[in-house]
Amino acid sequence: MVPDLFPLAADLEAARSQMAFTLGFHIILASIGVAFPAIILIANYLGLKRGDAVALDLARRWSKVAAVTFVVGAITGTVLSFEMGLLWPEFMRRFGDVFGLPFALEGIFFFTEAIFIAIYIYGWKHLPGWVHFWTGVPVVLAGLGGAWSVVAANSWMNQPDGFKLAPDGTVTDVNALDAFFNGAVAYEAPHMILAAYIVTGFLVASVYAVGMLRGRRDRHHRLGLLIPLTVAVIVTPIQFMVGDTAARSIAKDQPIKFAAMECVQTTHTHVTEYIGGRCTSDGVKGGIGIPGLDSWLVGFSTDTEVIGLDTVPPDDRPPANTLLHLAFDAMVGICSVLILLGLWLGIAWWRKRDIPKTPWFLRAVAVSGVAAIVALECGWIVTEVGRQPWIVYEVMRTEDAVTQADGVWVSLAVVLVAYTALGVATVLVLRTMARRWRSADEVDVPYGPRPAANDPPEAPV
Amino acid sequence: MSSADAVAAVLWFGVTLYAVFGGADFGSGFWALVAGGSERGRRARALIDWAIGPVWEANHVWLIFMLVTLWTAFPEAFGSVMSTLFIPLSLAALGIVLRGAGFAFHRVAARSSARRLAEAAFAISSVLTPFFMGTVVGAVASGRVPVGNAQGDQITSWANPVSLVLGALFVAAGAYLAAVFLVSDARRFGDLELVGYFTTRALAAALVAGGLALAGILVLRDDARYLYDGLTSEGLPLVLISFACGLAALILLWRRARRGVRPLGVAAVVAVIWGWASAQYPYLLPQTLTIEEGAGASETLTAVLVVFGIAVVVVVPALALLFTLDQRSVLEEEAEG
Numbered sequence: 001m002v003p004d005l006f007p008l009a010a011d012l013e014a015a016r017s018q019m020a021f022t023l024g025f026h027i028i029l030a031s032i033g034v035a036f037p038a039i040i041l042i043a044n045y046l047g048l049k050r051g052d053a054v055a056l057d058l059a060r061r062w063s064k065v066a067a068v069t070f071v072v073g074a075i076t077g078t079v080l081s082f083e084m085g086l087l088w089p090e091f092m093r094r095f096g097d098v099f100g101l102p103f104a105l106e107g108i109f110f111f112t113e114a115i116f117i118a119i120y121i122y123g124w125k126h127l128p129g130w131v132h133f134w135t136g137v138p139v140v141l142a143g144l145g146g147a148w149s150v151v152a153a154n155s156w157m158n159q160p161d162g163f164k165l166a167p168d169g170t171v172t173d174v175n176a177l178d179a180f181f182n183g184a185v186a187y188e189a190p191h192m193i194l195a196a197y198i199v200t201g202f203l204v205a206s207v208y209a210v211g212m213l214r215g216r217r218d219r220h221h222r223l224g225l226l227i228p229l230t231v232a233v234i235v236t237p238i239q240f241m242v243g244d245t246a247a248r249s250i251a252k253d254q255p256i257k258f259a260a261m262e263c264v265q266t267t268h269t270h271v272t273e274y275i276g277g278r279c280t281s282d283g284v285k286g287g288i289g290i291p292g293l294d295s296w297l298v299g300f301s302t303d304t305e306v307i308g309l310d311t312v313p314p315d316d317r318p319p320a321n322t323l324l325h326l327a328f329d330a331m332v333g334i335c336s337v338l339i340l341l342g343l344w345l346g347i348a349w350w351r352k353r354d355i356p357k358t359p360w361f362l363r364a365v366a367v368s369g370v371a372a373i374v375a376l377e378c379g380w381i382v383t384e385v386g387r388q389p390w391i392v393y394e395v396m397r398t399e400d401a402v403t404q405a406d407g408v409w410v411s412l413a414v415v416l417v418a419y420t421a422l423g424v425a426t427v428l429v430l431r432t433m434a435r436r437w438r439s440a441d442e443v444d445v446p447y448g449p450r451p452a453a454n455d456p457p458e459a460p461v
Numbered sequence: 462m463s464s465a466d467a468v469a470a471v472l473w474f475g476v477t478l479y480a481v482f483g484g485a486d487f488g489s490g491f492w493a494l495v496a497g498g499s500e501r502g503r504r505a506r507a508l509i510d511w512a513i514g515p516v517w518e519a520n521h522v523w524l525i526f527m528l529v530t531l532w533t534a535f536p537e538a539f540g541s542v543m544s545t546l547f548i549p550l551s552l553a554a555l556g557i558v559l560r561g562a563g564f565a566f567h568r569v570a571a572r573s574s575a576r577r578l579a580e581a582a583f584a585i586s587s588v589l590t591p592f593f594m595g596t597v598v599g600a601v602a603s604g605r606v607p608v609g610n611a612q613g614d615q616i617t618s619w620a621n622p623v624s625l626v627l628g629a630l631f632v633a634a635g636a637y638l639a640a641v642f643l644v645s646d647a648r649r650f651g652d653l654e655l656v657g658y659f660t661t662r663a664l665a666a667a668l669v670a671g672g673l674a675l676a677g678i679l680v681l682r683d684d685a686r687y688l689y690d691g692l693t694s695e696g697l698p699l700v701l702i703s704f705a706c707g708l709a710a711l712i713l714l715w716r717r718a719r720r721g722v723r724p725l726g727v728a729a730v731v732a733v734i735w736g737w738a739s740a741q742y743p744y745l746l747p748q749t750l751t752i753e754e755g756a757g758a759s760e761t762l763t764a765v766l767v768v769f770g771i772a773v774v775v776v777v778p779a780l781a782l783l784f785t786l787d788q789r790s791v792l793e794e795e796a797e798g
Binding site: 067068070071072074075076077078079081082083084085086089090091092093094095096097098100101103104105106107108110111112114115116117118119123138171174175176177403404405406407408411414418422425426428429432433 | 518519521522524525526528529530532533534535536537539540541542543544545547548550551553554555557558559560561562564565566569570575579610611615757758760761762764765768771772775776779780782783786
């Protein structure tokens with residue numbers, strides 16, 4: 001038996017916290033893994049097409065950064081695969097064969113990605129320019145396919161399909177394809193992929209904005225800012241429309257999640273849209289209310305009925321409604337501000353073929369990366385916490401899915417320490433690389449070029 | 462062959478490739494751990510870096526492949542194994558995090574103290590992860606994982622003689638494969654001294670792994686009778702093939718042969734893995750859950766086989782390209798590498 005060293009108890013809260021923390025960490029790396037290769041290839045393309053050495057150099061350096069983030073993303077993703085079983089064995093025992101197929105497909109995409117990213121990152125020296133460029137293209141495509149597949153599994157949890165339940169709860173009539181093409185994937189997957197491009201674009205641009213604010217105004221920084229920023233500002237307005245469609249679909253298909261996001265307590269028409277505020281059982285307190293707007297957003301008419309939380313028993317309602325409401329508002333708010341930032345850039349470029357002169361523009365870009373990550377995490381909170389108390393919406397409760405194993409609190413504590421160290425180390429390593437590049441020193445990375453055989457393999461320590 | 466059997470074979474295919482390629486990568490970490498701080502030890506570590514750099518990520522994907530195939534095709538077994546063996550599997554996952562991070566960071570680390578920390582994380586976790594995976598295999602093989610959510614004993618299911626011997630065997634077998642691979646890598650690298658260095662280590666690891674395999678069979682006889690009976694009947698031809706290949710590889714190593722050691726060494730490990738499979742057949746979890754009982758919905762099994770077919774068409778050529786470029790030393794900085 002287990003010794004009584006720790007307060008060991010199978011614990012839902014510990015399992016949920018561990019899953020939330022590890023997923024919230026991985027989603028940043030995964031986004032970079034999905035979108036960064038495309039941005040690198042744009043720089044690579046410009047470099048080859050125009051014979052632009054600066055653009056080629058950016059692509060080289062970025063591919064070394066991607067080498068590090070890809071490794072961290074791969075290991076944090078592996079942990080998630082373990083956690084599916086370590087934390088939620090009942091969920092997997094019951095539904096593994098229903099929604100496992102997207103993961104199997106994701107496996108193919110991940111494999112393709114891992115193989116070609118190795119060839120691309122290690123191939124700078126020996127492969128001819130355009131051949132090398134094309135070895136990067138499968139990485140971009142595999143990133144899109146992989147993201148789509150993984151999100152298909154998640155959207156299945158939100159809108160389960162492809163099986164029937166016998167009266168005793170047994171899963172029958174499994175149809176893995178119907179599960180893959182569930183009702184939510186068509187908007188959830190594009191929403192996530194666009195988010196990946198927004199996060200990566202603004203994040204990379206923000207690094208160069210900080211450099212420019214510190215007086216490094218060379219072409220290197222200008223191009224390093226403009227390539228990712230252009231991608232991000234083009235994608236952001238599209239994301240706004242996709243997100244709007246997603247919210248309307250959620251109002252229809254997962255009405256309780258929508259009611260929690262908007263803090264709609266009772267089903268009615270002419271529902272007020274609140275921005276900010278606390279969610280109480282009497283509705284939103286302290287927010288800015290726009291009468292009728294919520295109904296209008298759901299059905300393009302203030303007469304649209306919005307389903308309230310009171311349609312289900314209290315046990316079936318999501319927890320932390322204020323958090324959900326604020327997370328939703330923050331996501332939409334940040335997206336709106338980022339669109340304005342794009343307009344600012346667009347107008348300046350249209351009139352002067354240049355980025356806006358004021359340092360305030362660079363300051364805005366400098367914080368846009370972190371802002372985009374906050375929006376990403378908020379969106380993830382809305383979709384995951386908003387589905388609670390269900391792990392499979394209206395089919396299986398999270399509390400029925402959790403492991404009966406002892407010691408989840410211990411593993412949560414270890415994970416918190418290990419991931420904090422991992423996050424800090426990743427940032428430190430990337431900063432070290434940047435510092436060495438500034439002093440024109442080459443850096444060895446896991447996918448970096450191998451040292452020549454006749455070089456001393458390692459400097460004496 | 463039923464579709465459940467076919468998917469089980471696919472799963473075993475993944476297990477085999479992970480054991481060979483992932484095992485060799487872990488084994489390289491073992492040699493990095495014991496290389497020491499001497500000049501020769503540093504050169505050995507540099508060779509290990511150079512050898513596994515471009516391929517270790519792709520090799521690692523086989524683990525994901527195994528997990529995903531297991532939970533999609535055999536969800537009952539997946540949930541039972543992952544919950545009863547929560548502790549060793551959590552530790553294996555932690556090892557994977559430390560190992561990946563250590564490997565990714567050690568060449569970039571600014572200060573030598575940070576670099577040593579990253580190297581230590583890589584090396585130590587390269588030993589811990591296969592050890593805990595071995596204890597998991599021991600738990601399954603000795604029938605200590607009942608069906609259900611954490612229905613087995615959380616400690617003794619994996620802290621038992623079979624598990625501990627298999628844990629040690631996993632470490633030794635990985636070290637053996639790694640040393641065999643590193644002998645040819647050292648040749649490609651152009652360092653003849655390291656060729657000798659890793660030949661000696663391959664011989665030592667072969668003897669240790671062989672000894673542990675024999676000890677394992679004795680422990681199985683006492684503690685995992687079903688598997689023992691299988692290994693000495695249906696599995697016997699494969700056990701003998703493994704023994705013959707291992708012995709032949711040992712002789713070639715001893716005679717410093719340039720060819721044949723790698724395929725024979727790999728064959729020895731592969732034969733043991735398939736010997737285990739044939740000994741355990743038709744059980745997923747010996748004597749409690751058969752492949753047929755544990756299999757998921759039949760349509761899903763068909764879909765997994767289709768996906769596997771796509772994977773063979775897509776991944777195998779890509780993987781072949783990666784290994785070819787790597788072995789021709791295209792994936793590196795200098796031409797004379």
